[in-house]
Amino acid sequence: MSIDIELAVNGVRQRVSVSDDDLLLEVLRRTGHTSVREGCGVGACTVLAEGRSVSSCLARAVRYDGVPLTTADGLADDDDDVVEQFVAAAAMQCGYCIPGFVLMGHELLAENPAPSRAEIAAHLEGNICRCGTYQEICAAIEATARRRQADQQRRSA
Ligand code: FES
Numbered sequence: 590m591s592i593d594i595e596l597a598v599n600g601v602r603q604r605v606s607v608s609d610d611d612l613l614l615e616v617l618r619r620t621g622h623t624s625v626r627e628g629c630g631v632g633a634c635t636v637l638a639e640g641r642s643v644s645s646c647l648a649r650a651v652r653y654d655g656v657p658l659t660t661a662d663g664l665a666d667d668d669d670d671v672v673e674q675f676v677a678a679a680a681m682q683c684g685y686c687i688p689g690f691v692l693m694g695h696e697l698l699a700e701n702p703a704p705s706r707a708e709i710a711a712h713l714e715g716n717i718c719r720c721g722t723y724q725e726i727c728a729a730i731e732a733t734a735r736r737r738q739a740d741q742q743r744r745s746a
Pocket residue numbers: 680681682683684685686687717718719720721722
């Protein structure tokens with residue numbers, strides 16, 4: 590049986606027809622949101638639903654009817670501070686896992702603006718980078734936190 594839902598991705602709403610058991614990952618990819626990637630258990634399918642990370646390969650699309658979703662495509666191309674620090678730290682090799690890690694970084698920094706390295710590692714636990722760039726990924730998130738704190742201090746000075 591097909592059901593119409595409102596898919597709200599990166600500020601754009603569209604009606605889509607889904608089956609009751611369609612996964613959010615499948616629906617996102619077939620509607621062009623290809624930064625969301627399949628890779629069971631590696632976190633590459635991560636999206637943010639109202640700011641909270643969700644494994645879209647485990648979520649049924651019908652549960653996200655009208656829920657604002659963010660994918661890596663929804664981040665500002667040339668003005669996203671987490672992405673900027675990933676680039677500066679060379680926190681990628683093949684890049685397959687990176688959209689999920691960037692979104693997890695945003696989620697963590699929204700909850701905890703000054704996470705320790707251990708807190709970053711704990712938050713990212715379960716996301717797998719097969720290229721092994723964990724140190725660089727953690728360093729990029731740490732650097733984003735430092736940059737945001739410095740910007741805030743500058744603004745309040
Ligand atoms: S950069 Fe290749 S899987 Fe993470």
